[in-house]
Amino acid sequence: MPNSYTDVVNQAISLLDDLSNNEYQTLITPHFASSIGAHIRHIIDHFLALQDGLAKGHINYNVRHRHNQTEKFVDIAVQALHDINQWLSNLDEAICQQTILVTSEIDISHTKSSTCSSTLERELVFVSSHAIHHYALIRIMCSMQNISVPDFFGYAPATITHINRSA
Template sequence: MSNSYIDVVEQAISLLDDISLADYQEVLSPHFSSSVGAHIRHIVDHFTALKDSFSSGEVNYNKRTRHSEIEKSPESALEACQDINKWLHDICSNQLLNQNVKVTSEIDISHTKSVECESTLERELVFVASHAIHHYALVRIIRNMQGKALPEFFGFAPATITHLTRSA
């Protein structure tokens, strides 16, 4: 098992180590309706839903903590990401990734409708890591608009990084 899931969370930790409170909370409207903090909170919510499901075997991605301290405070977000990072180290080193989970998520944009399906912990880790990278791409644009640089491949999908490095 690679440390790929851990690496994704460590990207957030690196970002949180180097962002001001003002930049974390700033909403650059009309281009964005969410701050960096809102994106990080959303990422943390998904990882936390998966982490919290570990003992019950039931993941509910509909449970979110909108407007929580994680969204407002880079320090709170950093603490949550470090907790997720520790959990990932534990489960990845203990070979628990094949554990079955039942996933609940809303899927209908016109009506309130959730579906339940079977999955595995690792498949859901693939989802939450990919989902995080998607949000990192948006965070990358926000930080660029704030005049701040991020690491070269922050917000890039792994397959895109592979393509770019092989094409170089």
């Protein structure tokens, strides 16, 4: 299994290694309604939905662990991210190509979910891209708190490739 997905998770671990619980929990109102911790918990929830869904044969992104300790404490989040990396490291190509059902809420005005077929590989692409999107928001939150972030934190892989080719 390529390490691209673990690289994405490792970006969060690298950031969190230097963050205090206070910085992790800070709400930067009115600009953000969620803390860095809430964004990291949200990312972890998506990876866990994927992991749980693989075991059950049906990924349901609507079932998440909102407002838990992962959102409040850096060390708990880092451990959850290490656990996710361990899971990712044990995946093989055959499992990644398996078809799996995916359910996600799709309507902003009403409660409505859609279920479709996908593969674990496609969903790994989704949760990794989703994480990077949240990293971009976290990057701004860190900047507003004068916290430095790792190079390319919150940048899409294609953007990093473009920057490196243009240099």
